[in-house]
Amino acid sequence: MKKILNLFGACAVFASLAFADINMYGPGGPHFALQEIAKKYEKKTGTKVNLTFGPQATWVEKAKKDADILFGASDQSALAITTDFDKKFDVKKIEPLYFRKAIILTQKGNPLKIKGLEDLAKKGVKIVVPEGAGKSNTSGTGVWEDMIGRTQNIKMIQDFRNNIVAFTPNSGAAKKLFLEKKADAWITWIDWAKANPDYGDVVNIEKKLVVYRTFNVVAKNDADKQIQDFITYLKSDDAYKVFKKYGYRK
Template identity: 70%
Template sequence: MKKIISLFGAIALALSVANADINLYGPGGPHTALKDVGTKYTEKTGVKVNVNFGPQATWFEKAKNDADILFGASDQSALAIASDFGEEFNIKNIKPLYFREAIILTQKGNPLNIKGLKDLAKKEVRIVVPEGAGKSNTSGTGVWEDMIGRTKNIKMIQDFRKNIVAFVPNSGSAKKLFAENKADAWITWLDWSKSNPDIGTAVQIEKDLVIYRTFNVVARENSNQEVKDFINFLSSKEAKEIFKKYGWRE
């Protein structure tokens, strides 16, 4: 009898594992595409996908207990996030899947007629940039300097920096400040513009200055097959179409 009970217990455990939710944690930005992909995956498999997003401090403690997958909006920030989990997530297994370009988001209609990054140094303009400052794991860290630094013009770099009115810890903070019209230009990513089409007007950055950073994922060590299957689904044709809609490329 005990053997039968044990057998039923093992079957119940296996079924519960097979039908368990998949929990993802990471920054805002990629979450819009991920939520749509998760919904599609649930429709196909019945497995619920929970996409938890925002500044790391808002979900870190919970993620330590139940995160199946961490996702990042750049390799630099993903490395920092995964490293905070110790051996639970192997940084060598961080997998870049898509990339997107940096853009300038101007106030609606681009009233200052900003045409590129160099304009932000030449004009009187208020710039907001996400910058981790050693405290926040954000994909925006160093982006403005990486790009304007390619001009190899220290005066332009100096003028650009003088126009930065706020260094904020993450894109969510930048979005709030920009929406309150406390900045004329926000250095951000194409997916933020695609996900928030009514917030402003996107301006492309000069081809010789623009940089790209990735969306990436890493699974908890010894993850079950369902988690691995979802990560594989992220590269499927259906998922690619969704990511493309939000400005992500292969």
């Protein structure tokens, strides 16, 4: 009888491990694709992926207890986020999977007839940009400077900067100001526009200036096969179809 009970207990533990949830944390933006992919994966395998997204400060303490996977919306922000979990995650194991481009989102109808990034340096244009400012790990950090700096025109860089009405700590805060029409243009990523076509009009940034940044993941150091299998699925053609819908490329 004791052997039977031990066998039953072992089977119960195996079953609980086999069907354990996967806990995944990261910033807003990639979540649009990941929400769809998580549902598809659960339907396909029975494994539930609990996706928590938004500013790091809103989930960091919980993630320190149960995160299986961290994801990033750029390599620089993923490096910063993962560094805060240095005992559980290894920055050397961050894996870029896809990339997408920065865009300009203008108010509906593009009333200022903005055609590209250089137009945002013109007098009277109000710009909002996500910018971590050393306090927030956002994928927008430095993007505006990287792009307008490529003009190699200090006057244009100065004018562009003077037109920035808000440096927000994340995309969610930038979105709020933009939708309140406190800015004419929002420097953001294509996935935000693809997921929310009613927000405004997309203006592509000049090819000579545009910046691309990655979606990336990192599994915890002792990740089991179930966690690794989900990351493998994120690389699959099935998952890529969803990412592609939101403007990602590989």
